[in-house]
Amino acid sequence: MKPFLVLQLRPETEAADDEFAAILAKGGLSPDQVRRIRLDAEPLPAGLELDACSGVIVGGGPGCVSDPEAAKSPVERRIEAAVMGLMPEITARDIPYLGCCYGIGILAHHLGAEVSKRRYSEPVGATTCHLTEEGRLDPLLAGLPDSFRAFVGHKEAVQALPPGCVHLLSSDPCPFQMIRYGANVYATQFHPEADSAGFELRIRIYRDRGYFPPETADDLVAMCRAEDVRLPETILRRFVARYACD
Helix, strand or coil, X not given: CCCEEEEECCCCHHHHHHHHHHHHHHHCCCHHHEEEEECCCCCCCCCCCHXXXXXXXXXXXXXXXXXXXXXXXXXXXXXXXXXXXXXXXXXXXXXXEEEECHXXXXXXXXXXXXXXXXXXXXXXXXXXXXXXXXXXXXXXXXXCCCEEEEEEEECCEECCCCXXXXXXXXXXXXXXXXXXXXXXXXXXXXXXXXXXXXXXXXXXXXXXXXXXXXXXXXXXXXXXXXXXXXXXXXXXXXXXXXXXXX
């Protein structure tokens, strides 16, 4: 099998390692079936051939594409430039792509849609996602319940459906929870790999990054422990099964 290219955008090693382990576990992947690149620590290899990969999976991260360039750290600028540099080929050739949280901002920004903090941010926690009519027909979502819970936490959001995209999932606070461009380029605002334990870890790591008042961290952890979030991982598992190729 060609490996899946897993691009990670988190500069925090503990968070990145936990996210990577979750992508493997929830996607049904073994370490030898992926090519992992932490973009905070290494650049994309020169001459990277996407044809050598089954698909591209982009994890989340604390950066925001809508932040002014001057407000971004050198690491954030380097990470964003690396991912954005792949998007023309991915969208032009309809290469399988699953962008999670940060990844939906990357895709929408590349397609010329507004990504901003103007509306639709969601506090850290679980939200209820709803299938659209198009979502019921999509191979990654077909047969799922009309509504299910998923973990979110984001400061910026897609403000309008990007040109050429199909709207697959919505939530009441944030209308664009999952979109598809072409046949194979997907992005979610929620985290399909995240479970309660993983989100508890992120709450601890990012408690001072402006996602929530730090003094509410314990209450958020209790909320996460009370949630039973399992369905989103089906999307990740189906993406892997659909696009795994020799």
